[in-house]
Amino acid sequence: MSWIGALNVYAQEWTLSSQSLISFDIKSLGISVVNGKFTQVQSKMNFKISDFKQASTEFILNVESVEINRSSLKKKILGKDLFYVEKYKTIVFKSTHFKKIEKNKYYIYGMLTIRGVTKPVIFETILKPDDQNSEKLDVLATTIIKRSDFGMQPAVAGIGENVNIQVKGVWVSNE
Secondary structure (H helix, E strand, O other): OOOOOOOOOOOEEEEEOOOOEEEEEEEEOOEEEEEEEEOOEEEEEEEOOOOHHHOEEEEEEEHHHEEEOOHHHHHHHHOOOOOOOOOOOEEEEEEEEEEEEEOOEEEEEEEEEEOOEEEEEEEEEEEEEOOOOOOEEEEEEEEEEEHHHHOOOOOOOOOOOEEEEEEEEEEEEOO
16 A cells, blocks of 8 residues: 655644555445455545644545455446446545544544545544554544445445445554
């Protein structure tokens, strides 16, 4: 994985560790039908626990790097009906602001661009300082989007319309 750093005098600079995971799943009748993860990700976050109002984060996912649990579906998922990788090489999320809900829990508001379509999304996020190392923040962030909102073909053959997106791992301080 490759990473991008950023500088903000009001916040601490962080990057996701290489063991972190950005994944998605699509369910049908409550059972996960398709699981995928992106192996080429650029990320950055500016965040200070004591002053999160200046916080920001950004992810750029290389669509071609997606790994799918059912390899027989990869061509379809990368094709015109879904990701359309020939035309749209990346997925981008840029935060607009963080809202603290309770200790270590935030809503991260931002704009998600898939297939050239940009829509607002909210990631429900836990950012918890590591008990052993103050230079690390454990992260679990989730959101749900509708495929058709981003120009993907509607659900067919019992495969769900909703896509669950998850970021799970560790932010590591660059300072």
